Amino acid sequence: MNKLAVALIVVIGLLVVGLSSVFTVHMTEQAMVLQFGEPKKVVSEPGLHFKIPFFQNVI
Numbered sequence: 001m002n003k004l005a006v007a008l009i010v011v012i013g014l015l016v017v018g019l020s021s022v023f024t025v026h027m028t029e030q031a032m033v034l035q036f037g038e039p040k041k042v043v044s045e046p047g048l049h050f051k052i053p054f055f056q057n058v059i
Contacts, residue, residue: 020053
């Protein structure tokens with residue numbers, strides 16, 4: 001494999017992790033962050049928020 005292919009795979013992996021760690025909350029909504037099925041926090045402020053990718057889910 002050449003260096004360009006390896007760099008492309010790394011960039012795509014970082015992009016997937018980065019996009020899965022961001023979520024938005026709209027003005028009329030609230031979000032609950034779950035870690036392994038247990039509630040961790042409730043986000044009621046609208047805007048862009050972050051979570052731990054692959055370990056936390058947002059409802």
